[in-house]
Each structure stands twice: as structure tokens, then as C-alpha cells.
């Protein structure tokens with residue numbers, strides 16, 4: 122009971138605008154939240170407005186003067202059925218690329234982040250290197266990095282250097298995304314209060330031990346959502362390596378498109394991506410909301 | 423100079439520490455004998471926390487020397503991590519590791535620093551947790567504990583390293599008044615057990631009870647020190663008198 126009373130008086134104080142008026146009404150109390158309606162009504166309204174909204178867009182598209190032509194170019198049913206299994210098969214290359222690069226990115230991103238947080242003047246060169254690397258790789262368009270590595274390095278014809286495009290695709294994607302992910306790690310490490318490191322070091326733990334047992338475990342919880350975001354980007358960017366000759370989903374749909382003079386294979390590819398990325402995007406959002414709520418509750422400890 | 427008994431637990435000589443341009447410690451000299459309990463008092467911002475952090479090598483010092491036993495811990499090339507093991511510190515804000523259970527908090531140091539096996543470390547932890555009435559909480563995470571319990575766990579965590587010297591930095595100031603006593607009781611018990619301690623505190627009554635000596639820190643130096651009764655009842659320096667008057671006015675003595 123007293124809790125409710127406290128909350129009420131708290132509200133009054135927080136709204137420190139004009140005081141109570143002549144009747145003793147506090148201005149803050151007069152403002153009422155609109156009453157929440159019946160849930161059934163709310164859902165019906167939402168459904169109706171959604172149908173209307175998207176219906177209107179669909180109608181505008183379908184009745185456009187050139188729609189039949191677009192329909193023929195993009196929405197060829199039999200061709201869709203034919204290309205879907207083919208692009209799905211090619212997508213396995215993307216998945217392989219993605220999974221290998223992801224593991225490497227997690228590792229090298231951490232190495233970069235730790236390099237950058239090394240203390241003292243002795244480590245200045247390493248810090249400088251890490252900063253220069255992340256700036257450069259985040260500053261360059263990804264496609265350029267992929268071209269430079271995929272065409273440039275094999276072009277040098279150095280003995281023992283592989284010229285397999287898949288290899289260079291993994292290297293390029295890893296290099297690009299390690300730069301982004303190292304920033305995510307760094308933000309996570311810095312979000313752990315310095316008193317945690319002090320507490321760990323005061324027990325005699327070495328810096329690396331404090332990092333491993335105390336700081337990183339706390340940082341990792343907070344970086345999962347932004348990390349997933351970057352992985353979403355990595356997943357989509359796997360199509361970029363088609364330009365250095367890796368036959369993956371985009372390249373496969375291109376070949377199919379060229380063979381049929383029809384764009385429907387791209388639609389199949391789009392569908393495959395949506396099926397994979399949208400759930401991941403939803404998961405990321407969910408985790409972001411959850412961790413924000415957790416922080417609000419937990420506060421500083 | 424008659425054998426080991428004469429070597430003090432801690433010797434701080436002409437310690438200087440600045441943050442940027444502000445010199446917080448301007449030549450601290452402090453010697454603490456084995457089994458002695460020293461209370462540090464002084465206004466907020468007088469450098470009590472800074473002094474304790476310097477002794478634990480959590481801050482780099484700008485001048486002076488610190489000896490623990492007969493070893494200089496501030497010597498060039500000294501093994502900072504090894505020296506820290508011998509000095510425990512408990513912070514105002516507990517600083518427990520929130521992602522670990524009480525038991526894991528307490529066993530981390532003994533396992534990773536002292537190299538104890540998990541079993542040995544847990545036995546050592548349980549003994550201490552039991553002694554301070556915390557053994558039922560061993561599997562809980564810190565956020566499930568009251569402030570007083572958290573602070574007692576923090577003390578246990580420091581004790582599990584079996585330090586030669588324990589530093590306590592205003593360990594009750596973040597606690598609700600009704601939780602202060604349980605933490606002070608722990609400190610009292612440690613004092614009776616002969617633990618060498620330096621405690622920064624605003625609780626003058628407690629300092630008088632538990633300390634063998636009180637040091638008044640002012641403008642970066644130890645302006646005055648002496649046995650509690652003498653220093654609190656008849657301070658010699660005017661600034662000490664004024665500080666104590668303020669404390670009395672605030673009802674903390």
C-alpha cells in the first residue's frame with residue numbers, strides 16, 4: 122500500500138512544473154493515459170488496416186501499365202520452381218563461407234580488441250597497428266578489399282600462395298568483419314566497470330587472467346546482440362565474393378538468369394536470404410530488448 | 423632490530439601521488455606493525471582511498487617507496503602481481519564479480535593465483551563462509567544477497583588469499599544503516615584474530631573501538647596520529663579539531 126502512495130507522490134515531485142491549482146488538483150494527475158481498448162477490437166483493427174495498406178500497394182503494382190511485362194521477367198512460376206533447388210544448392214557455399222569466416226572473425230576480432238587495449242608505452246606499436254587496421258578495413262568498401270585480395274594477391278604468382286577464390290573470399294570477409302567485430306568487443310570490454318578489473322587485480326590475478334575470468338565473461342553477454350547484427354551483414358556480404366569467381370548463390374542465379382533471359386532466379390535467391398536472415402534479425406531485436414531491460418533492472422553493481 | 427618481530431608489516435615512505443596537476447598525496451609516511459589496526463580518517467577527498475589503492479599497487483605512484491615486510495613492492499621491476507596477493511583490499515562498492523556465484527568469487531584467487539585445486543579452494547572458502555554466516559549463500563549470485571552479505575563476501579574473498587595485510591576502504595558507507603553492524607562485527611573479529619589492517623572510515627566510534635591507532639589525513643599528508651582516545655579526545659592540531667567538530671556535529675561520533 123505504502124509503495125503505491127510513494128509512487129504517486131514521486132510522480133507529483135517529478136512533474137515539477139506548476140504546483141497544485143486552486144482546487145488542489147495537481148496538473149500531473151489530470152493527464153490520464155488513454156484507456157486500453159478491448160484486445161479483440163485492437164487485433165481486428167490491426168488486421169483490417171494491414172490488409173488495406175498492403176492491399177492498396179499490391180493493387181497499385183498489379184494495375185500499373187507495364188505490370189504484365191515485369192510479371193513475365195520476374196515472376197515466371199515454372200522457372201522459379203526450376204531455379205529454387207539450384208540456388209539452394211549454391212547457397213551451401215555461402216553457408217560454408219559464412220560459418221568459416223564467422224569463427225575466424227570471432228577469433229581475430231578478439232585479438233585486435235585485446236591488442237588495442239594493451240596498456241603502457243611498450244605496446245604502443247601493437248596498439249597503433251590495431252587502430253590503423255580497424256580504421257583502414259572499416260573505411261574501405263568491402264568489395265574493394267575482396268577484389269584486391271581475390272585478384273591482386275594470386276596475380277602476384279608467389280610460390281605457395283593459394284589462388285583458390287574460395288580461400289581468398291574467406292580471407293577477405295574475415296579481414297573486413299574482424300575490424301567491425303573488434304570494435305564490438307572493445308565497446309563490450311570498456312562497458313565493464315574498471316572497479317571489476319581493480320577487484321580482480323587486487324587478488325593478484327594477472328591482467329590476462331582478469332580479462333579472461335572477469336571482464337570478458339561480462340562483456341560477452343552485452344555484445345551478443347551487436348555481434349549478431351554484424352553476422353547478419355556478413356551473411357549478406359557473402360554474395361560479394363561472386364565477383365572474384367566463387368560460385369555461390371548469387372553467381373548461380375546470375376548464370377540461370379543469363380540462360381533464360383529472365384530475372385526470376387533472383388527472386389528465388391532473395392527468398393532464400395529472407396528465410397535465413399529475417400529470423401536472425403528478429404532474434405537480434407529480441408536480445409537487444411532483453412538486455413536493455415536487464416540493464417535497467419540490474420543497474421550498476 | 424632484534425629479529426623478525428621488529429620488521430613492520432608495512433612501511434610507506436614519502437609517498438607522492440598526483441592525478442594530472444592535482445597532487446593528492448604529498449609525502450605520506452606510515453608504518454604499520456604486525457597485528458596492528460590503523461584507522462585512516464579525513465575529509466572526503468583527502469586521499470584515503472588513493473593511499474589504500476597505492477599500497478595495493480592499483481595506482482602508479484609518483485614518488486616514494488612502499489615496503490611490505492622486508493620487501494620493497496615499489497622497486498623497479500618488482501613483481502606487482504605477486505605483491506598484490508599478499509595485500510587484500512575491500513572496496514566501498516563491494517565489487518563482487520556479478521557473473522559468478524559466491525563460491526566462485528571466493529575461490530577465483532586461490533585457484534588461479536595460488537594454484538589451489540578446486541577442492542582445496544572450496545574447502546578454504548567454505549570454512550571462511552561458515553565462519554561469517556554465509557555458507558547457505560555459497561551457490562547464490564551476488565545480486566541475490568543483501569548489501570551487508572555482499573560486503574561480507576567481499577571480505578571473505580580477500581581473506582581467502584590469506585593476505586599479510588588487509589585494506590578496508592569505507593566498507594560500510596554504501597550500506598543501509600541496519601546492515602552496518604554485521605559488517606563491522608566481521609572486522610572486529612578479524613582485529614581480535616590479529617589481522618593487520620588499515621581501514622579508511624567515517625565511523626569514528628568504530629575506529630575508536632577497533633583501531634590501535636588513528637591517522638588523520640589532511641591535504642595529502644598524515645597531519646596527526648595517535649591512539650584513538652588521545653586523537654579523538656584531545657587532538658593537537660587545529661585542523662584535526664575542526665574536522666572532529668564537524669564529525670560530531672554530523673552525529674558520527
Ligand SMILES: Nc1ncnc2c1ncn2[C@@H]1O[C@H](COP(=O)(O)OP(=O)(O)OP(=O)(O)O)[C@@H](O)[C@H]1O
Nearest residue numbers: 441442446464465466467468469470471472473592
Ligand atoms: N582516478 C582519478 N583521477 C583523477 N582524480 C582522482 C582520481 N581518484 C581520485 N581522484 C581525486 O583525488 C582526491 C582524493 O580522492 P580519494 O578518493 O582518495 O579521497 P577519499 O579521502 O577517499 O574521499 P572519500 O572520503 O570521499 O572516499 C580527490 O580530489 C579525487 O577527486
Ligand SMILES: [Mg+2]
Nearest residue numbers: 470471472592
Ligand atoms: Mg574514498
